[in-house]
Amino acid sequence: xxxxxxxxxxxxxxxxxSARAWNWRRTFAPTGNTGDTVFRLALFGAAFFLMLVVLVMxxxxxxxxxxxLRQFGFGFLTSRVWSPISGDFGAxxxxxxxxxxxxxxxxxxxxxxxxxxxxxxEQAPRGVARPVGFLVELLAAIxxxxxxxxxxxxxxxxxxxxIEPFLARWFGWLPLFRGNVTGIGLFTGGIILAIMxxxxxxxxxxxxxxxxxVSQREAALALGATKxxxxxxxxxxxxxGIAGAIILGLGRAIGETMAVTMVIGNRAQISASLFExxxxxxxxxxxxxxxxxxxxxxxxxxxxxxxxxxxxFTVNGAARLLVWxxxxxxxxxxxxxx
Amino acid sequence: MTSDSQxxxxxxxxxxxxxxxxxLTAICAFFAVTILALIIGYIALRGLSxxxxxxxxxxxxxxxxxxxxxxxxxxxLVLLLLASVIGLPFGIAVGxxxxxxxxxxxxxxxxxxxxxxxxVPSIVIxxxxxxxxxLPMRQFSAFAGGIALAIVMIPIVARTTEExxxxxxTSLREGALALGAPQxxxxTGVVLPAAASGIATxxxxxxxxxxxxxxxxxxxxxxxxxxxxxxDQPIASLTVxxxxxxxxxxxxxxxxxxxxxLVLMTLxxxxxxxxxxxxxxxx
Numbered sequence: 001x002x003x004x005x006x007x008x009x010x011x012x013x014x015x016x017x018s019a020r021a022w023n024w025r026r027t028f029a030p031t032g033n034t035g036d037t038v039f040r041l042a043l044f045g046a047a048f049f050l051m052l053v054v055l056v057m058x059x060x061x062x063x064x065x066x067x068x069l070r071q072f073g074f075g076f077l078t079s080r081v082w083s084p085i086s087g088d089f090g091a092x093x094x095x096x097x098x099x100x101x102x103x104x105x106x107x108x109x110x111x112x113x114x115x116x117x118x119x120x121x122e123q124a125p126r127g128v129a130r131p132v133g134f135l136v137e138l139l140a141a142i143x144x145x146x147x148x149x150x151x152x153x154x155x156x157x158x159x160x161x162x163i164e165p166f167l168a169r170w171f172g173w174l175p176l177f178r179g180n181v182t183g184i185g186l187f188t189g190g191i192i193l194a195i196m197x198x199x200x201x202x203x204x205x206x207x208x209x210x211x212x213x214v215s216q217r218e219a220a221l222a223l224g225a226t227k228x229x230x231x232x233x234x235x236x237x238x239x240x241g242i243a244g245a246i247i248l249g250l251g252r253a254i255g256e257t258m259a260v261t262m263v264i265g266n267r268a269q270i271s272a273s274l275f276e277x278x279x280x281x282x283x284x285x286x287x288x289x290x291x292x293x294x295x296x297x298x299x300x301x302x303x304x305x306x307x308x309x310x311x312x313f314t315v316n317g318a319a320r321l322l323v324w325x326x327x328x329x330x331x332x333x334x335x336x337x338x
Numbered sequence: 339m340t341s342d343s344q345x346x347x348x349x350x351x352x353x354x355x356x357x358x359x360x361x362l363t364a365i366c367a368f369f370a371v372t373i374l375a376l377i378i379g380y381i382a383l384r385g386l387s388x389x390x391x392x393x394x395x396x397x398x399x400x401x402x403x404x405x406x407x408x409x410x411x412x413x414x415l416v417l418l419l420l421a422s423v424i425g426l427p428f429g430i431a432v433g434x435x436x437x438x439x440x441x442x443x444x445x446x447x448x449x450x451x452x453x454x455x456x457x458v459p460s461i462v463i464x465x466x467x468x469x470x471x472x473l474p475m476r477q478f479s480a481f482a483g484g485i486a487l488a489i490v491m492i493p494i495v496a497r498t499t500e501e502x503x504x505x506x507x508t509s510l511r512e513g514a515l516a517l518g519a520p521q522x523x524x525x526t527g528v529v530l531p532a533a534a535s536g537i538a539t540x541x542x543x544x545x546x547x548x549x550x551x552x553x554x555x556x557x558x559x560x561x562x563x564x565x566x567x568x569x570d571q572p573i574a575s576l577t578v579x580x581x582x583x584x585x586x587x588x589x590x591x592x593x594x595x596x597x598x599x600l601v602l603m604t605l606x607x608x609x610x611x612x613x614x615x616x617x618x619x620x621x
Contacts, residue, residue, distance in 0.1 A: 033520045035520050035522045036520050036521045036522050039522030039526075042431065043431055043432075043434055043435035044435060044439070046432050047432050047444075047445070047448045050428075050493075050496070051447070051448060053489065056470070057466045060469045061466060064469045111366075112366050114366075115362060115367070116366045116367045119366060119367040120367065122363075123360055123363055124367070132367050132371060134614060135374055136370050138374055138607070139370065139373070141546065141550075141606055142550070143550025143551070143552065143577060144550070144553070145550070145581050146550070146599050147377075148581070148584060149580060149584045149595055150380060150381075152585075153384075153592065154376070195373055198370060199370075226353060226355070226356035227356045228355055228359040229352070229356070252457065254459070255457070255459025255460075255462070256459070257459060258581060262584060262585060282461050285464075286461060286556055289464075289468070289557045290556065290557050301465075302465055305461070305465035305466075308459060308461070308462050309459075309462045312457060312458050312459055313454055316458070317450070317454045319457075320450065320453050
């Protein structure tokens with residue numbers, strides 16, 4: 001889960017202000033002042049150290065996953081066997097589980113989040129938008145383990161009794177909805193993820209929509225567009241930012257650990273059915289890390305951690321760039337901090 | 339949704355589509371709020387029926403003998419304190435750097451990496467801390483858990499601090515500089531106090547966020563059945579305790595998981611609502 005603060009305002013003038021500050025600093029920066037030198041070095045040191053931590057993070061995980069890298073090479077990514085007993089480790093089942101659960105989450109969460117964001121920015125009166133917006137943000141404040149607890153004892157039984165039998169009955173001709181209905185599996189994992197990433201996508205889309213200039217809406221309305229048609233103009237305007245928000249949600253879904261671990265069933269298999277148990281990269285780390293006996297087993301797990309780090313770092317980086325591009329184009333600085 | 343030709347032929351269709359979509363967005367919002375209500379409702383319902391004074395002060399016991407989460411509450415407080423002591427000054431320093439010296443290329447890289455770091459799964463940070471602290475020490479420890487939480491905290495604190503400091507008007511800095519103050523005094527004596535409430539808000543939210551973290555603690559702080567305040571020993575935490583109780587096969591422990599969750603959620607909601615209350619004017 002991440003820290004959501006779309007409610008902490010940054011005025012649209014931020015960039016102007018920083019540009020001014022820059023000129024001002026250039027002109028008035030004191031030179032030869034010991035206090036200032038120390039102060040600057042200390043702050044620079046903190047920032048530098050943080051970058052160092054990230055580099056060490058990559059380095060430490062890479063070094064510790066060497067035994068596994070040497071043993072399996074690229075085959076690690078394509079092997080379906082995960083057997084600590086025989087010492088064969090392949091990541092494919094986890095990669096599959098991670099991708100499918102995340103995509104399922106996006107499939108549900110994206111329309112939902114877009115709907116909420118549009119409601120909050122375009123439709124709801126202020127008196128409604130504020131409290132509702134706050135409540136949706138609160139969803140992001142709920143810890144993962146709490147979602148997991150709720151998922152095990154409330155959501156899973158509900159899906160087992162109502163939703164999964166319904167899907168099996170009417171869509172059972174699809175391999176996706178065949179198999180045992182247990183309430184614990186890929187399907188439940190995807191749904192709990194969808195709930196968890198909804199506030200994150202909503203918050204960013206909300207900022208993106210708010211950054212679309214009012215003149216766009218006025219222009220559409222002046223041409224006789226209905227409320228919904230106007231909203232579509234706004235959506236088109238914010239499209240790159242919305243794409244960024246979705247990718248941000250994807251990154252979050254890929255790395256989400258506790259809640260998924262608690263409801264996905266934790267079985268390293270690849271099955272066409274969404275009702276079957278599965279396993280994600282994050283879940284196998286949570287479950288097996290403390291039990292890993294032997295160097296190879298541990299290094300295979302650390303390699304999974306490294307893969308997860310690189311994937312989420314890339315995904316998040318791409319999302320940031322997309323969201324930033326919209327924020328800068330619109331001249332506002334209020335976007336993309338979620 | 340209506341196609342273009344229909345839109346042209348009948349304004350009614352357009353109006354209908356508009357009101358249908360408007361209603362749908364309202365339903366989306368209603369749905370999300372309902373889920374929140376369901377989650378909080380269940381926690382209150384199941385938690386309140388299992389909570390007691392003894393539960394809040396006792397240590398965990400074998401199934402059937404009761405027990406409580408006293409050591410987990412203490413452990414969480416120790417971990418949060420440790421994480422805050424390390425993470426808050428560090429995060430604030432990075433934030434001040436980004437706000438006051440943040441125009442260069444290096445600063446852009448720092449800003450980008452910091453932002454991206456907030457999206458890195460906390461379990462990966464657990465793996466990292468395991469490799470650099472737990473492996474060399476050959477032992478799970480509260481210290482490792484605190485470091486892991488601090489790393490989760492730093493990027494959050496850094497970015498909110500930067501934003502809060504950027505809100506401070508440049509004229510304030512210019513005024514102080516014009517009076518002859520060196521820049522470090524301007525920043526620590528004028529800018530930081532002006533942004534203090536905002537920075538405190540960000541810090542509180544970061545603490546709230548970290549207090550719910552489980553994944554980075556699983557193989558750093560690990561967990562413990564006893565009261566512990568020694569940093570070189572494994573330590574219990576509310577979240578790990580909730581996880582262990584939740585995945586156990588015993589109904590009695592499930593009830594305890596709900597009760598412990600009620601304690602955790604009370605803390606987190608209290609922080610979030612307080613922050614909301616104090617920042618209401620700005621929003």
